[in-house]
Structures are given as C-alpha cells and as structure tokens.
Amino acid sequence: MGVNAMPQLTLCPECAEPLDPEDSFCGACGADLTTAASGDGYELAPPAPAGPPASPASPASPASPASPASPASPASPASPASPPGGGDTTTFGVGSVQLPHSKITDPREEPPKVESPQAACVACGVGRVDGDGYCEHCGHAQPRPRDHQEQELEGVAAVSDRGLRHHRNEDAFALSATSLPDGTPAVVAVVCDGVSSAYRPDDASAAAAATANESLLDALEHGAAPEDAMRDALLTAAQAVTDLADEDRGAGGGGPHHNSPACTCVSAITSGKTFTVGWIGDSRAYWIPDDRSALAARLTEDDSWAARMVAMRLMTEAEAYADDRAHAITGWLGADAVELDPHTASFEPDGPGVLVVCTDGLWNYAESAAELASAVPEDARARPLHCAQALVGMALDGGGHDNITVAVMPFPVPQP
Amino acid sequence: MANFSKSNVPQFSVDIYQNEYLPEGGREVNAIVTVTSTGGGTTGGLPLPTRPQPSAGGRTPISLRSPGHVPGTAPTGPAAAVVIMVDCSGSMDYPPTKMRNARDATAAAIDTLRDGVAFAVVAGTHVAREIYPAGGALAIADSSTRNQAKQALRKLTTSGGTAIGTWLTLAERLLATADVSIRHGILLTDGRNEHEKPEELKAALDACAGRFTCDARGVGTDWEVKELTGIASALLGSVDIVADPSGLAADFRQMMETAMGKEVADVSLRLWTPQGAEIGYVKQVAPTVEDLTSRRTEAGPRAGEYPTGSWGDESRDYHISVQVPAAGVGQEMLAARVSLVLPQPDGTSQVLGQGLVRAVWTDDMAASTRINPQVAHYTGQAELAQVIQQGLEARKQGDRDSATAKLGRAVQLASASGNEDTAKLLAKVVDVVDAATGTVRLKARVADADEMTLETRSTKTVRVKK
Known part of the structure; x- marks a missing residue:
C-alpha cells in the first residue's frame, strides 16, 4: 500500500474542495488525502512527511488525523489490517512526527476544518459542527486530533489517549529514529504530561516533547554522548516551556495566569548495547525483559511528594501513594519551576526486552515494575504498537482517570 | 451601501x-x-478633533464648548439626530433659577452639537410643543441654527403639568424624519408624570423603544426615581439626578458629548x-x-437577541x-x-x-469550586444595587430593621468591592459603624436629595480591582 495505490479522489472528503490527481493534501483544509483514501485505520496516526527531512516542503499539518466527526474509539487497535511485525506496511505516513525543523503546532490552533454539510455531531447526531468545533445543536465539543494519537516507527511505537475523565489530552509524545555518526541506529522517544493546574498545559507538553526530540536528534547525529544529549534536551525543552509563559505575557490579553505553563518530561534513547533515560517530574520509564523470570525494573525516580516521602523514609510506598498529595510533583519544566534538575541514567541490560516510557495516566494502573510487566504482552518486542495499545487499554479499563501516554521501545534496536 | x-x-x-x-x-x-x-468611523480610531472623550466627565475643558466651529472642517462622525426635551411645567419656576438653569443647560447642549447633526428642542408640559425649529422638522446644526435655537429658548415659558409620554412621542416623530443611524433624546424633568396615566407612559415607551435612545435627568427632588430610571432603562440611556440646578449645564454638555461620540446604533x-x-x-x-433578561427577542434556532x-x-x-x-x-x-x-x-x-x-x-x-473573580465581583455589584433599592424601600415603609440590614449589607459590599462613590452616597443615609461587617445605624434625618441620589445611582458599578 503506498501513495501510488491510492484511489483517485476528485473532491476533498473533509471540505469538498476540488482536487488535482497528484494532490497528497487538500489545498484548502490541509487534509491528508492519502490516509483519507486508504481508509484502513491509518487516519489515527498523525500524518507526516514520510522518512527523514527529505520533504520539508510538504504542507502537511503535523496533526490532522481523524475527521473530527468520526467517533473516537480510543481502545480499539488502530490498524487491525496491518499484520504484526510487518515493518514495511507501517512505513507510509508515519515518518518522524516532529522533524528537526518542523514547526510546533497545536492541533486546536489550526484553522478548524470546514465540515461537509452532512457532518453530524458525535454526541447528539443531530447538529452540524460549527467552525469552533462545537455542535450547533447540543453544544458538545467534537473529538480533537489530540484526543487519541498513535505512531509507530522502526524501533518504537506510542499511543496517547485523552482517557475517560479529562476533557482534553494534555499529554504529548514525540518519536524519532536516526543513526549516530558511526552508523549505529538510535531511537528516541519523548513523553510529556502537561500540569493541569497550570495554564495551557497541552501547549506545554507539546512544546516540550517536540523540543526535546529535536534537541536529542541533533545531539545524537553530532556524536554527543547519550547522557549529555539527554541533559541538554531536558534543559532545552524546559526553556521552550518557559518561553510559553513569556509569550503569554507578551500577548498581554490573557490576563493574569497564576501558574505558568508546565509539564513533566521523560525521554529514552536506545542505541547499540545501551539505553539512556532522562526525566523531570513523575513520568516514568520501565524496563521489561523478554525473559519474565528476570527482574523488571523502574528506571526513574519521580520528582513527587510521594517519592520524597519514601526517599526520606517518612512513609512506606503504599502509605505515600495512598495520600492525596502523592501526585504533587516537586520538579517540572516551566517558568515557575523551583529548580531545574534533569535526572539521567544509562543501562546495559543482559538480554532483550522493551522499554516502556509513560505518563502517570498509565502507571497509576500498574505502579510497580512487576505489575506493569504482567500487563505487557509477551510479543511486545515484535509488536510495540500493539503493546502500547494494550497498555492504554488497560488504563482505560481501569477507569482512564487521567490522560494516558505510553511509548514502547524494543531493545536492542531492531536492525533494518 | x-x-x-x-x-x-x-x-x-x-x-x-x-x-x-x-x-x-x-x-x-x-x-x-x-x-x-x-x-x-473613518478616522482610524483617532479621536475626532472637535469631539472630546466621554470620559472627560464633568471637568470638560472650556475649549470644548463650541465644537464644530473649527473653520474648514467637514462634519465628521456618523449621521445623527438629537431632540432635547425640556420640562416647562409650572413647577419649573420654583425656584425661578430652575428654569434659567434649564435654559442655560439646553444652550450648552446645543453648543455641543457637531456640525451636520439634525436637532430639535421640545418644551414639555401636559402636552409637547416644538420650540425649535418647529413645523415637524429637524434643524441641521451649524453656527446659525445653533444661534437661532438658543434665541428660541427665550420663548420657553412655564405653565401646565407633566405628561412625559407626549414629549417622547413627539421626539420619536421628529427623529423619524431624519435618515440617520444615531437617534438620541435628552429629557429633563423636575416633577412626577402626573398628567397622564402610567399606562400611557408605558405605551409611549413601548412605541419609542428601539427607535431612539434617551438619557433622562431629574432636577430638584420632586420627581419620581422609578419613573425616570424606567424611561432611561426602556430607551437604553443613562439616568441621573441633578439636585442643584446650577449643575445642569455641565451635565447637559457631557450628555451631548457622549451622544456625539456614538458611532453605531441598534447593536444587539x-x-x-x-x-x-x-x-x-x-x-x-x-x-x-x-x-436585559426579559428583553430577549428570538433570533433563529436556540438564539436570542438583547438590545444594547x-x-x-x-x-x-x-x-x-x-x-x-x-x-x-x-x-x-x-x-x-x-x-x-x-x-x-x-x-x-x-x-x-x-x-x-x-x-x-x-x-x-x-x-x-474556584470562583472566577470577575463573576464574583459583579455578582456582588448586582446584589449591591438590589440591597440599596430594597433598603431604601424598607426605610420608606418604616421597616427600620429590614432597612438597617439591607443598607448594612450594601455598605459591606460597596466597601469590599471598592465602589467608593456608592459607599460615599450610603454614608449620607446611614452612619457606618463598621464597613467590613456591614454594621450601620440609620440616620435620623436624611436630605431628600441624598436619598434620591443613592437610589438613582444604586445601579452604578465599578470594575474589578486590578
């Protein structure tokens, strides 16, 4: 399945703009015509120019996936038709979501899609959807691109979901695959969780994920040591989130915001015999070995109230996490951050396995490494996207109380 | 078009x-x-040279007294028409300064008319009379018509009663003759609407609502606050008391300046x-x-419009x-x-x-559970207006306990929200023991003017403290 095989469209399925045969994207609304034509479930993946920065001129909006009118079915696998492990089937439309020089865009800030007159509200099925994304009849907000996102690259897959209790997805992730100067493949995953009590948390996480990813790619391609690259990436991402607060002040119209945009960040690099994790906040990384008799491990220490209580031996882990304050974070990215202390760690495991990089929306439902390991499917390394979907499904089944984002990275990096 | x-x-x-x-x-x-x-307008947001900002308040600089006289300037601003309605009932002669001040105030308002604005002066008693230009028409403001109008004010004599509905009906008829976007009235009275039934005034207001906007002023203390606030409210204008007739000229000038500053009418x-x-x-x-809740008109599916x-x-x-x-x-x-x-x-x-x-x-x-500061503030301001009105009503009814409680609450709200003007007005009606808790005592003697000022201005609010 490729671009050539797509059926010819004469009108944009999103906005009915007339098309030329060679168009890959609608000139009016930017809809990705290739995914629209294939209709096989790829529309849930954020479309992006295929491959490395070869086609920077593509007008693709970095996130214009599912038509807002299509009901979100977060727990359902995105591409039932794609055979497991068939790497070649996933090469289309799922290149790096944030190219090093691509612009950070919030899907909600993009011009709203012009709906075809038939587009009906997902909530009441009666009203049309207005230009602001609300039903003209019942007023319900329509699903947004960020509500559910999936992406798979060679060596990493990620799923992010709004969950069942939050009105928007304030998590963000970015994945990329590159190679070190010596030709060794390296894979990067960044997962960020916007702080809900702060202003524009969704923008904060999107900016941090994209910036950290870009910074990591750049550093790795220039031969930086992974831990240095990780530290720099976290600091650069923190600056990007801090800049959002300046933007607000500059705009002047927003009024006083008590809390500047803020988010957590956890990233992982897999390359060669080692992997490296770096984090600020309470998003986590776990190591789940293939050999389930071996010990699974949590690789990160939360910057959180609970973690501090445990570290200071004031409470047991069970007591600390049962407390209302458990999730109060003590470290984050943003202008109000008290101290910026990026943590990094590198590991050289004995055997193969997967890295699970996730926000608390997932680990709330499988806090210990053992619990998480039991939720990771046995074929996780061969089918990372399926694994990520399964883990998100577990969190949704558990109540989906928060936004859920999980990246699954097979280790060692699969050889192309 | x-x-x-x-x-x-x-x-x-x-x-x-x-x-x-x-x-x-x-x-x-x-x-x-x-x-x-x-x-x-087409001035791109620059203040028009002859038009002061409404915020100039009562301290209008002398240089603004004769706008529109700048040689060579074309009339600017949108097409507008204004009718000034002056109470000429018998009571306007007691004291005689009242009529003299009303005449001076009307002259000041005429001086504030922008060149090109259509205008007329109506004398109001138990009937309405055209004073200038007469003949069922409007004059177009320029230096000569302004002078003629001021000359005509000498003809204003006092006799007869008060039937405000007839004044408004005449103003509406005159304003309707002008093909303009801004139609405005300025109404001055010193007494109650005694010479027509309340239903007649109501019918006149219903006929005029949406046809023109109107500011209402009560001079002295013999007029009915609810009557005037009702007129201003129905016709989307301001209302105020001018207890001392000598303050009329400045007030009229400012009202006219505000009217001249209007750019667009009939906004909903x-x-x-x-x-x-x-x-x-x-x-x-x-x-x-x-x-505005009850003033909704339906405007398509699930939508309604409220006049502003x-x-x-x-x-x-x-x-x-x-x-x-x-x-x-x-x-x-x-x-x-x-x-x-x-x-x-x-x-x-x-x-x-x-x-x-x-x-x-x-x-x-x-x-x-967080309460938005703006919502909280204005919820308080709306309650402030309500408890002042309820408190004054209770006071009139002789219900001192209720009056004390309501006005005490008003003092508390005014103080907490920084509504200093209202706090000052309240302090003329009650002795404030502790503003923070709303502890007050009713004053034994309250001047009519103070009570009417508080009632008339009870709805004035302040914005959220920054």
Whole structure:
C-alpha cells in the first residue's frame, strides 16, 4: 500500500474542495488525502512527511488525523489490517512526527476544518459542527486530533489517549529514529504530561516533547554522548516551556495566569548495547525483559511528594501513594519551576526486552515494575504498537482517570 | 451601501471571564462578557478633533464648548439626530433659577452639537410643543441654527403639568424624519408624570423603544426615581439626578458629548445556547446594572437577541448565567456563543465580535469550586444595587430593621468591592459603624436629595480591582 495505490479522489472528503490527481493534501483544509483514501485505520496516526527531512516542503499539518466527526474509539487497535511485525506496511505516513525543523503546532490552533454539510455531531447526531468545533445543536465539543494519537516507527511505537475523565489530552509524545555518526541506529522517544493546574498545559507538553526530540536528534547525529544529549534536551525543552509563559505575557490579553505553563518530561534513547533515560517530574520509564523470570525494573525516580516521602523514609510506598498529595510533583519544566534538575541514567541490560516510557495516566494502573510487566504482552518486542495499545487499554479499563501516554521501545534496536 | 455603513462601525472586541469547570452533575455556567468598542468611523480610531472623550466627565475643558466651529472642517462622525426635551411645567419656576438653569443647560447642549447633526428642542408640559425649529422638522446644526435655537429658548415659558409620554412621542416623530443611524433624546424633568396615566407612559415607551435612545435627568427632588430610571432603562440611556440646578449645564454638555461620540446604533447582544439550555439571566453589569433578561427577542434556532443601544468608544460588561444540560466528567460543551450583531438593511446581521462560554465537567474539586473573580465581583455589584433599592424601600415603609440590614449589607459590599462613590452616597443615609461587617445605624434625618441620589445611582458599578 503506498501513495501510488491510492484511489483517485476528485473532491476533498473533509471540505469538498476540488482536487488535482497528484494532490497528497487538500489545498484548502490541509487534509491528508492519502490516509483519507486508504481508509484502513491509518487516519489515527498523525500524518507526516514520510522518512527523514527529505520533504520539508510538504504542507502537511503535523496533526490532522481523524475527521473530527468520526467517533473516537480510543481502545480499539488502530490498524487491525496491518499484520504484526510487518515493518514495511507501517512505513507510509508515519515518518518522524516532529522533524528537526518542523514547526510546533497545536492541533486546536489550526484553522478548524470546514465540515461537509452532512457532518453530524458525535454526541447528539443531530447538529452540524460549527467552525469552533462545537455542535450547533447540543453544544458538545467534537473529538480533537489530540484526543487519541498513535505512531509507530522502526524501533518504537506510542499511543496517547485523552482517557475517560479529562476533557482534553494534555499529554504529548514525540518519536524519532536516526543513526549516530558511526552508523549505529538510535531511537528516541519523548513523553510529556502537561500540569493541569497550570495554564495551557497541552501547549506545554507539546512544546516540550517536540523540543526535546529535536534537541536529542541533533545531539545524537553530532556524536554527543547519550547522557549529555539527554541533559541538554531536558534543559532545552524546559526553556521552550518557559518561553510559553513569556509569550503569554507578551500577548498581554490573557490576563493574569497564576501558574505558568508546565509539564513533566521523560525521554529514552536506545542505541547499540545501551539505553539512556532522562526525566523531570513523575513520568516514568520501565524496563521489561523478554525473559519474565528476570527482574523488571523502574528506571526513574519521580520528582513527587510521594517519592520524597519514601526517599526520606517518612512513609512506606503504599502509605505515600495512598495520600492525596502523592501526585504533587516537586520538579517540572516551566517558568515557575523551583529548580531545574534533569535526572539521567544509562543501562546495559543482559538480554532483550522493551522499554516502556509513560505518563502517570498509565502507571497509576500498574505502579510497580512487576505489575506493569504482567500487563505487557509477551510479543511486545515484535509488536510495540500493539503493546502500547494494550497498555492504554488497560488504563482505560481501569477507569482512564487521567490522560494516558505510553511509548514502547524494543531493545536492542531492531536492525533494518 | 452595506460597505459604506460598515466603514463607520467601530471594532468590537469580546472577552470572556469564567470558570468553565463544573462538578459532576453541575449545570450552572456563569460568565462575564466584556465588550469593548474602539475606533469607529473613518478616522482610524483617532479621536475626532472637535469631539472630546466621554470620559472627560464633568471637568470638560472650556475649549470644548463650541465644537464644530473649527473653520474648514467637514462634519465628521456618523449621521445623527438629537431632540432635547425640556420640562416647562409650572413647577419649573420654583425656584425661578430652575428654569434659567434649564435654559442655560439646553444652550450648552446645543453648543455641543457637531456640525451636520439634525436637532430639535421640545418644551414639555401636559402636552409637547416644538420650540425649535418647529413645523415637524429637524434643524441641521451649524453656527446659525445653533444661534437661532438658543434665541428660541427665550420663548420657553412655564405653565401646565407633566405628561412625559407626549414629549417622547413627539421626539420619536421628529427623529423619524431624519435618515440617520444615531437617534438620541435628552429629557429633563423636575416633577412626577402626573398628567397622564402610567399606562400611557408605558405605551409611549413601548412605541419609542428601539427607535431612539434617551438619557433622562431629574432636577430638584420632586420627581419620581422609578419613573425616570424606567424611561432611561426602556430607551437604553443613562439616568441621573441633578439636585442643584446650577449643575445642569455641565451635565447637559457631557450628555451631548457622549451622544456625539456614538458611532453605531441598534447593536444587539446575541446569545446562542445549546439545546436544552435555560437562560438564567442576561444583565449588563458595567457601567450600570441593567437586567436585559426579559428583553430577549428570538433570533433563529436556540438564539436570542438583547438590545444594547448605541456605542461609541466604550466598554461594557455583561453577566450571563446559563443552565446547560449536565454531561459526564471529561465532557466539554459550548454553553453559550455571545456575539454583538448589527442589523443590516437587507435583513441579515453583521457580527461585530464574538466570544465563547464553555462548560467542562471535571472531578477535580479544586477546579470546579474556584470562583472566577470577575463573576464574583459583579455578582456582588448586582446584589449591591438590589440591597440599596430594597433598603431604601424598607426605610420608606418604616421597616427600620429590614432597612438597617439591607443598607448594612450594601455598605459591606460597596466597601469590599471598592465602589467608593456608592459607599460615599450610603454614608449620607446611614452612619457606618463598621464597613467590613456591614454594621450601620440609620440616620435620623436624611436630605431628600441624598436619598434620591443613592437610589438613582444604586445601579452604578465599578470594575474589578486590578
């Protein structure tokens, strides 16, 4: 399945703009015509120019996936038709979501899609959807691109979901695959969780994920040591989130915001015999070995109230996490951050396995490494996207109380 | 045609202040809508040289007394027509200074007319008489018509009664002869509307509402506050007391300046709400409290319009309260779409600006229990206006306990919100023991003027302290 095989469209399925045969994207609304034509479930993946920065001129909006009118079915696998492990089937439309020089865009800030007159509200099925994304009849907000996102690259897959209790997805992730100067493949995953009590948390996480990813790619391609690259990436991402607060002040119209945009960040690099994790906040990384008799491990220490209580031996882990304050974070990215202390760690495991990089929306439902390991499917390394979907499904089944984002990275990096 | 009229319309901006988070099962959504209009006309937002800002207040500089006299300047601003209605009932001669001051005030208002504005002067008694230009027409302001009008004021004599409905009806008829976008009246009275039935005044107001806007002023202390506030409210104008007739000229000049500053008329606030929603209320809350809830006219599916009258460079705040159907935690709904609309000759409406009021259901108690500062502030200001009116009414009825409680609460609210003008007015009616707790004693003797001033200005609000 490729671009050539797509059926010819004469009108944009999103906005009915007339098309030329060679168009890959609608000139009016930017809809990705290739995914629209294939209709096989790829529309849930954020479309992006295929491959490395070869086609920077593509007008693709970095996130214009599912038509807002299509009901979100977060727990359902995105591409039932794609055979497991068939790497070649996933090469289309799922290149790096944030190219090093691509612009950070919030899907909600993009011009709203012009709906075809038939587009009906997902909530009441009666009203049309207005230009602001609300039903003209019942007023319900329509699903947004960020509500559910999936992406798979060679060596990493990620799923992010709004969950069942939050009105928007304030998590963000970015994945990329590159190679070190010596030709060794390296894979990067960044997962960020916007702080809900702060202003524009969704923008904060999107900016941090994209910036950290870009910074990591750049550093790795220039031969930086992974831990240095990780530290720099976290600091650069923190600056990007801090800049959002300046933007607000500059705009002047927003009024006083008590809390500047803020988010957590956890990233992982897999390359060669080692992997490296770096984090600020309470998003986590776990190591789940293939050999389930071996010990699974949590690789990160939360910057959180609970973690501090445990570290200071004031409470047991069970007591600390049962407390209302458990999730109060003590470290984050943003202008109000008290101290910026990026943590990094590198590991050289004995055997193969997967890295699970996730926000608390997932680990709330499988806090210990053992619990998480039991939720990771046995074929996780061969089918990372399926694994990520399964883990998100577990969190949704558990109540989906928060936004859920999980990246699954097979280790060692699969050889192309 | 439509484009031509569009060029005179100021820029409207709409800002929404709300806490959009509701608890599970929550239905009530409150929002403060700040509407600001700036830079009307083709001057690109620069203040017109002959037109002072309305905010100049009572301290109008002398140099502004004769606008429109600048040689060689063409008339600027939108086409407008103004009728001044002066009470000439017998009581205006007691004391004689009252009529003299009314004459001077009318002259000052005439001097403030911009060149090219259509105008007329009406003498009001138990009937309405055209004083200038007469013959069922309007004059066009220039230096000669202004002088003629001022000469004609000498003909103002006092006799007879008061039937304000007839004055308004005549003003409406005169204003209707002008092909202009801004139609405005200025009405001065010193007494009660004794020579027509309340239903007659009501019928006249119904006929005039939406045809022109009108400011109302009561001079002295023998007029009825509710009568005048009712007129100003129905005709979307301001109301005030001028207890001392010597203050009339400055007040009239300022009213006319404000009228000359209007750029666009007949603006409506349109409110779309989702299916199943109920409007709790729609109130203007700044610069004064004005409940618009009952003035809704339907405007398409799930939408209604509330009149706001004419706009110059100014800012007003509205409090909108809507009950929406409850939705599950994690859901988001558009609770209201607020737009400012201007009817067009072809029957459509031009949208001048809009804002969105949202509802988001959350199980985060900290988010859903937060009260938006603007909403809290204006809820307090609306209550302030209400308790002043209730307190004064109770005082009139001799219910001292209730009056003390209501006016005490008013003192507390005025003090807490920084509404100093109202606090000062209250202090003339009650002795304040402790403003913070609202502990007050009714004054034994209160001047009529002080009581009427408090009642008339009870609806004046202040904006949120920054």
